[in-house]
Amino acid sequence: MTDTDPFGRAIFDFQRDELEEPLIQRDGDEAHEHPMRENYFGELNSTSGERGRWLVSMLEGPLLDIGAGAGRDTLYFQEQFETVAIEVSEHLVETMRERGVTDARRADMFELRGTFERDRFRSALVYGTQLGLAGSMQGLRRFLGDLAFVTTSDATAIVDCYDPEREETADLLGYRADPTPGLAYRVMHFEYDGAIGETLLFRLFSPDRLREAAVGTGWDVAEIRRSPATPHYRAALEK
Known part of the structure; x- marks a missing residue:
């Protein structure tokens, strides 16, 4: 493990x-300060x-x-059916394994076609607003197409994002406005124990832009669920 991953290393250290x-x-x-217990260890x-x-x-x-973090959700679902958890961080993969995740793998969410075969999964969970790392509408389409490739014809998926059409979104750390309706940016990085992570560029998509x-x-976007006190929303996708 290297020290160029302050986010993953902090969660790894928190676990221990x-x-x-x-x-x-x-x-x-x-x-x-980024909350860890409530975000990753509930x-x-x-x-x-x-x-x-x-x-x-x-x-x-x-x-x-996808982007399973410390394995909070995986730990529940693997007791119900086969669950594969992926993270790009070696620290997070090791954290999940230490916590009891039985199939934790290092993989890039934007390289799904090269990682898994066609129709491999019945459903997918992309929770943590990492969908925004697609970076653009074109990048989002490409990701959704790759996700469709590795899931069955009757698959479902859950994704989440911040809605730039909500006024409260402008209060997010790193928010950048965009004149295009339904789109914005978020720019930030993580720091831990003297290490500075790479700058992360998130594209924020409204539900209509996701559709x-x-x-x-x-x-197809089958359902949108919103958080009443925040600009965060969850979307259920169906084939």
Whole structure:
């Protein structure tokens, strides 16, 4: 493992009770402490709030958990059916394995066609707003097409994002406005224990932009669920 992954290393250290200092999200002079226990180490089950009940009702196996973090959701779903968890960070893959994830793999979410065979999964979970790392409408279409390739003809998928058409989105750290309706950017990086991570560029898509990007990929946006107090939303996709 290298020290060029402050995000993954902080979560790895947190898992081992060896956290040296807070994990920081930064954009220029603005910085926030990134919450880890509530974001990555909670427990998912069929009775753990509206989110948990909804995910359990929407997903079937085999499941691909994309950007699985510390394996919070995978740990529940692998007890129900085959679940494969992927992360681009070696630290996060090792964290998941230490926590009991049985099939944690290092893989890039934007290289699915080269990683898995056609029709490999019955459903997919892409939760954590990493969908925005597609970077553009074209990148989002390409990702959705690749996700369609590795899932069955009757597959479902759950994705999430921040809606740039909500006023509160402008309060997000790293927010950048865009004159195009339904689109914006978010720019930030992570810092931990003296290491500075690469700058992350997120494209923020409104639900209508997600629907537009899905056209021709094999997916339809079947349902949108919003968080009442935040600009965050979840989308259920169906073939």
